[in-house]
Amino acid sequence: MLGRGTRMLRKIPDTLRAVSFDAVGTVFKPSFGTTEAVYGEYFTRLVTDVTCPEFRVYHPDPPDTPTPLGTAWLSAYQAQQAKFPNFGKVDGMDLRAWWYAVIINTFLQAGVSPEVANPQHHQFAIFMRELYDDYTGPKTLTLYSEAETVLRKLKEGGVKIGVLSDYDHRLEETLNNLGIGQLIDHVNVAYNTGVGTLVVITLCTFLRFYKAGPRGF
Numbered sequence: 001m002l003g004r005g006t007r008m009l010r011k012i013p014d015t016l017r018a019v020s021f022d023a024v025g026t027v028f029k030p031s032f033g034t035t036e037a038v039y040g041e042y043f044t045r046l047v048t049d050v051t052c053p054e055f056r057v058y059h060p061d062p063p064d065t066p067t068p069l070g071t072a073w074l075s076a077y078q079a080q081q082a083k084f085p086n087f088g089k090v091d092g093m094d095l096r097a098w099w100y101a102v103i104i105n106t107f108l109q110a111g112v113s114p115e116v117a118n119p120q121h122h123q124f125a126i127f128m129r130e131l132y133d134d135y136t137g138p139k140t141l142t143l144y145s146e147a148e149t150v151l152r153k154l155k156e157g158g159v160k161i162g163v164l165s166d167y168d169h170r171l172e173e174t175l176n177n178l179g180i181g182q183l184i185d186h187v188n189v190a191y192n193t194g195v196g197t198l199v200v201i202t203l204c205t206f207l208r209f210y211k212a213g214p215r216g217f
Contacts, residue, residue: 016157016159017159017160018159018160018161018162019154019159019160019161019162020161020162020163020164021161021162021163021164022163022164022165023163023165023167023171023174023175024165024167026144027143027144027147027151027163027175027180028141028142028143028144028147028174028178029141029142029144030140030141030142031138031139031140031141031142032057032140033056033057034055034056034057034070035073036055036056036067036069036070036073037055037056037057038131038135038140039055039069039073039103039106039131040052040053040055040069042127042130042131042134043107043127046123046126046127046130047116047121047123047124047127048123049116049121049123050112050113050116052069053067053068053069053072053107053110053111053112054067054068054069055067055068055069055070056070068110068111069106069107069110071109071110072105072106072107072108072109072110073102073106075105075109076101076102076103076105076106076109077102077106079105080098080101080102080105084098086190086191087099087168087169087191089191095168095169095170096132099132099135100119100128100132103128103131103132104117104118104119104128107124135170136170136173136174136177137174137177137178138177138178141174141178142178143178143179143180147180148179148180148183151180151183151184152183155183160185160186161183161184161185161186162184162185162186162187162188163175163184163186163187163188164188164189165187165188165189165190166189166190166191167189167191168189168191169189169191169192171187171189172187175187
């Protein structure tokens with residue numbers, strides 16, 4: 001997480017010209033502790049017809065037995081990425097439709113009946129819409145405690161700041177909604193490169209943008 005870097009920033013090296021961070025797990029995290037908890041909390045509040053499958057709010061260390069909702073979410077997400085890589089961009093798939101498929105399959109795999117886990121179910125449709133719409137800001141995501149402090153110190157030291165991530169194309173909107181967009185000089189998501197993972201082309205884009213060679217890092 002980004003907050004751990006505070007001690008290292010007491011004096012910023014003169015040779016440091018640019019730095020990049022990942023997004024989830026580095027700059028911000030799910031507000032309820034885990035992705036499955038965000039899904040579970042929203043489902044519990046908005047879908048009152050059935051009981052929500054079990055979910056975990058915080059990841060224990062060491063991990064214990066996976067929960068039904070956590071296992072189902074990971075399986076649904078991985079299957080969707082395999083079927084429609086890079087959030088469906090290659091196939092021209094609408095991003096909302098891509099995530100709706102993940103949400104539906106998550107709850108189907110967790111044991112919710114098809115009569116409930118489908119877009120025709122009124123409460124479930126509202127749940128999906130609110131979950132998707134809110135997943136770009138503080139209702140579902142929160143900054144790590146020292147993230148803003150670290151970013152501001154780097155900015156004041158004249159360091160160019162970039163975020164490189166395999167997030168979907170809403171990342172810039174998310175950073176703005178979390179109140180740190182003005183501290184970021186460049187946002188590059190793999191979605192925009194046409195590649196679904198953080199590969200060399202993404203890093204090269206960042207290097208070209210700042211005209212900084214490897215020694216600049």
